Amino acid sequence: MGLSAVSRTRPSLAPVLLLGALLLATLVLMSNATGDSDRFGALYSLLILINAVGLVIFLILIARNLRNLIRELRERAPGARLKLRMLTMTVGLAVLPVVIVYVFSVRFIGRGIDAWFDVRVDQALRDSLELSQNALELRMREALRTMEVLAAEQPGSGEGGLLAVGNSDLEALRRRAGAEEIALLDQAGSLLAASSTATEIVPDLPARPILLQLAQGRNYVGLDPTRGTDLYIRVAVNVTPLGVGAERRVLHGLFPIVSRLNDLARNVELALAKYTELVYLRDKLKLSFSMTLTLVLLFSLFLAIWFAFYSAERLSAPIRDLAMGTRSVAEGDYETILPVSSHDELGFLVSSFNTMTRRIARARDEVNAQHAYVETVLSKLSSGVLTLDQQEMLITANDSASHILGVSLAESLGRNLDQIAAQHRILRSFVEAIRPQLHDSRPDWQKEFAIFGDRRKVLLSRGTRLPGEDGQPTGHIIVFDDVTGLIQGQREAAWSEVARRLAHEIKNPLTPIQLSAERLRHKYLRKLPPDQTETLDRLTNTIIQQVETMKTMVNAFTEYARPPRIQAQPIDVNDLLLNVVELYRSAYPAVRIETAFDPELPLLPADGNRLRQVLNNLIANAIEALPESQEAVLRITTRHLHEQDSAFAEIRIEDNGTGISADILDNIFEPYVSNKKRGTGLGLAIVKKIVEEHGGMVNLENKAGAGAIATVRLPLHPVTEMTAQRSIA
Amino acid sequence: MLLFGGQGVHAGNISIHDARTAIINDIVHLDLDLDLEFNPDVIEALRSGIAIEFAIDIEFNRPRWYWLNAEVARGKHRFRISFLPLSEQYLLTNVVTGDRQTLPSFDDVITALGTLRSLPLAEVSNFKAGRKYRCAVQVRLDIEALPAPMRPLAYFSRAWRMASDWFEWDFQL
Structure with a gap:
């Protein structure tokens, strides 16, 4: 699986x-x-x-x-x-x-x-800053004044020009001013001389904007954090030249701020900046x-x-799986296995579902196997089996059913009986025979009936209702067998037994009776007085004649009991009929015999002598039934017939005689059933036997007016097949 | 030494007016003339104590016709402007060299930043005499140097998106 x-x-x-x-x-x-x-x-x-x-x-x-x-x-x-x-x-x-x-x-x-x-913090910080600025401004003003005083002394602008000003002069000025660094620059800002306490080799010079401001004649003082973190006061003042044409110079100084003040101011600045x-x-x-x-x-x-x-x-995945699994099970797919992803209640549900589908699948497989087994058995059955639903719809039909009925039922599945009968004329009699049983109140029934296809078939049919789940009938099952051969065999066996006994028990004493009678007559005819002679002669003659008649009868029985041995040859039925008819025309000139033969009738595979016997018996039968008072007419016709898939030769012999009495019409072909006072009573039985040996059918019925019609139908199919069918039957 | 002047291309609110190289003591130096326009937002931030940094990226490439250009040298300078509330001055710092300038007004800052002189770039040994090199320089306001809370807005604000186009010129020893 x-x-x-x-x-x-x-x-x-x-x-x-x-x-x-x-x-x-x-x-x-x-x-x-x-x-x-x-x-x-x-x-x-x-x-x-x-x-x-x-x-x-x-x-x-x-x-x-x-x-x-x-x-x-x-x-x-x-x-x-x-x-x-x-x-x-x-x-x-x-x-x-x-x-x-x-x-x-x-x-x-x-x-x-x-x-x-x-707001208060903000204001306090700003006030602190302003306080610092004021404190520093005082220092800046002082530094500016000091530098302006120094500038007024015009360092480097006196006699001797530039070179006269040495670093030592500036050193003195620096000390006087209390600056950390003092430098003398020319008006372009280039260093002329410098003095510093700091270790830096290069003095810190003012930036370009400061020089620009000086050039405009304004001295500069400002706070500067240039060197490290400490603040310095940067002062740059112009040194105005005394002489005409002498260059302007710049005195630049850096003044340190008292360490404590410096720290405080820096802190205030930092805090404010951060804030x-x-x-x-x-x-x-x-x-x-x-x-x-x-x-x-x-x-x-x-x-x-x-x-x-x-x-x-x-969460929804296992539920979705379950839903899908259930749906596929509902659609008949039991092969689905759901993944068990968790060990909780859902997982348990899923694994239960899997177990369930596995079991269902196993049960389904078992049912399928059972079904296949039943189907095999049904198909191998020699009996035909049909099932119908409540609406008389054909549900199943096995091969034997098709074979027995002579039509393919596979294509009629799903149709009801009326449709099937309309489609296959051959099944009309079958449907008519079983329909009353389907509507019968008895659940089981059995019936024997004949159907007429390519040949007459006697079917023994049994039926029963199919019980449903709630005990209500859901349909019918019909089983039937072709018992034609069986019945014929039984009959033949019975009559053969009769014939054998007749031959044995009656025929044997007949000859001694006849001989004895002849001898009695021969011995005593001359010895008896002439008045008794006539009596003896009449009596012995009667004995001998009746014995002769009995012998004929016994021979007829022997003929009837004879096992079928057909010597089939292609026979022209028209020719054969013509020969027979000519014999009767000369023998019975009073009877008008009309013939109408079908010129298209093909050769028929049949035993000529037997067929002649059939025609003889039927014509003789008809002539014997003809009236003596009025004009006797015998009409013999042949026809080439096509019905379903089969072809037949049909011979009809019509007379305008007395007809057949209704009480014997059904059994007219049985031995000893006869309309006549004379005859062995085996004529029509032999006719039927021979016709059936040829696979044909014979029928005798009364005409609408006066007289009867005998109809013989002989199949035109090859004899080999015919005998083969007979041997099966 | 040959100098080639390049064409200044429009660059938002920083544009490079001119760029030149000069060799001093076997070191290639850069002189840069910039036009700077500041959005009032930036100036307000500066005066509120936010330091602003400008990054100058310089690249020396050797053009190759058969492949991508080969990078020969790459230089970087940073200038930081900050406001000193005590002295009400501006401090311009070259972050790379540590040079500091105290400037009395913001105009002075613009002037100082607009005329950058003798920025050391690369040693002469990086270059071969006679070969032609392509120089490229870009100046931009470095948003990543701003305090973190300002950055997301600065990236989406036109006021803070200050960057020049790349200014290119040829250089040959």
């Missing part, structure tokens, strides 16, 4: 779990990155991208699942509605709490971030947190929806 397993593709869990873990990790990193930009700040954009891509993948997975579900719903696939219900339930359970948490979280984050900022940055980023931070939260929400939602799909699929 080949069993096919239902295959099932289940969404794989591992890749989705992996994707989920990845997204979760990136979300954790992202939430860190939003708060603390140093740790994962560099990865922030990448994390967002990974998350977006991951969510899109999830969305695609969900969309694919949804599309499948919609298709299943449209196709009314088993389990689809269940899946939808489970999905709706799970999603509903998951979505609502997540969305509520999301909404509240977003609000809390907004408020939380807003709570970081306070203003936060203020600036406030909305962006809110947005960022909201975005991270939204991503978390979407991730949770998508994961929940996907899991809803996954679990719905897992």
Whole structure:
């Protein structure tokens, strides 16, 4: 038994779990990155991208699942509605709490971030900054004044020009001013001389915008964090040349700020910078947190929806399998084996289903085997078997039924008896014979009847009602056998026995009786007185004549009992008839014999002598029945007949005599059944015997007016086949 | 040394006006003239304490007719602008070299960033004398250097999307 397993593709869990873990990790990193930009700040954009891509993948997975579900719903696939219900339930359970948490979280984050900022803190920081600026400004003004005083002394612009100013001169100036570094530059900003306490070899020079400002005649003072983290006061003043045409110079100095003040100012600046940055980023931070939260929400939602799909699929798959399995069992396919995927109640149900289908399949196989066995038996039966339903529709017919009835019943299955009878004329008598039995109240019946096809067949038919599940009849079963041969054999056997006994018991004493009578006559005819002679002569003559008659009768019986031995030769029936008719014309000139022979009648395979005997007996029979008072007419015709698939030669002998009395009409062909006072009573019996030996039929019936018709039908098929059939029968 | 001037192509709100190479002490240096236009949003962010970084990417390629161009050298410079609230000045830092400039006004920042001089790029030994090379330079505002919360918006905002087209010229020793 080949069993096919239902295959099932289940969404794989591992890749989705992996994707989920990845997204979760990136979300954790992202939430860190939003708060603390140093740790994962560099990865922030990448994390967002990974998350977006991951969510899109999830969305695609969900969309694919949804599309499948919609298709299943449209196709009314088993389990689809269940899946939808489970999905709706799970999603509903998951979505609502997540969305509520999301909404509240977003609000809390907004408020939380807003709570970081306070107007008073803001103001305090700004005031601190201003305080620092004021403190530093005092120092800056001092430094500027000092530098302006130094510039007024015009270092490097006196006698001796540029070269006269040495680093040592500047060293003195630096000490006086209390600067950390002092440099003298030309108007283009190139270094002329410098003095510094710092270790740097290259002095820190003012930037281009400062030089530009100096060129416009405005001195510069400013705070500068140029060197390391410490703040310096940078001062650059013009040194106005005294002489005409002398170049303008720039005195540049860097003044350190008292360490404590420096630290405080830096702290204030840093704090304010951080605070203003936060203020600036406030909305962006809110947005960022909201975005991270939204991503978390979407991730949770998508994961929940996907899991809803996954679990719905897992739960509905065995139910769908069961539904499909049940459907295929209903359609007669017992080969389905469902996969048992779990060990829970569903798994138990599925394995029970598998056991059930296996058992059903086994039972079905057994029934099939039984059926095949019954069919084989039926087909090998020599009896014909038909089954009909309540509407007399032919349900089954075995080969023997077709063979016996002489028609192929295979193509008549599913038709009712009337249709079959209309299709096959040969079955009309069969249908007429069995129909009354079908409507009979008795459940079982038996009937013997004849049908007329290519030859007459006697069928012994038995029928019974087919019982249904509730005891009500659901149809009929009809079994019939061709008993033609059997009946004929029985009859022949009986008559042969009679004939044999007659021959044995009667014929043997006849000869001594005749001889004795002749001897009696011979011996005493001359010795007796003449008045008694006549009596003796008459009596002995009567004995001898009657013995002769008895001998003829016994011979006829012997003839009847003789086993059939046909010497078939092609016979022209018309010729044969003509010969016989001529004999009777000369013997009975008073009888008018009319003939109408079919010139198309082919040669008939038959035993000529026997056939002549048939014609003799029939014509003699007819002539004997003719009236003596009025004109006697005998009409003999031959015809070539085609009925169904068979061809016949038909000989009709009509007379206008007394006809046959109704009480013997049915048994007219039995021995000793006769209309006449004379004769052996075997004439028609012998006719019937010979005609049947030729596979033909003989029929004797009364005409509508006066007289009778004898009809002989002889088949035109080859004799070999005919004898073969007879030997079977 | 040969210098070839290139054509400046429109580049949003940064455009490279001119780019030149010069060799000083066997090192190829770059002089860059830029036109910079800042969106007020950017200036506001800067004054609110957000540091802004510009990235300058330079590539030296050897053209090959039979295959993709071969990359010979690649350089990168970064300039950071930040605001100092105490002195109300701007600090321009070359992140690579560590050079710092304190500038009194934002216009000074634009001027300083618009005339970049002597940015060291690559050693002369990377190049073969007489062979022609293709140089390309691009200047852009580095959104990834902004604080994380600003980045997603900056990527989608025209104000922050500052990048020049690639400026190309031929270079030969």
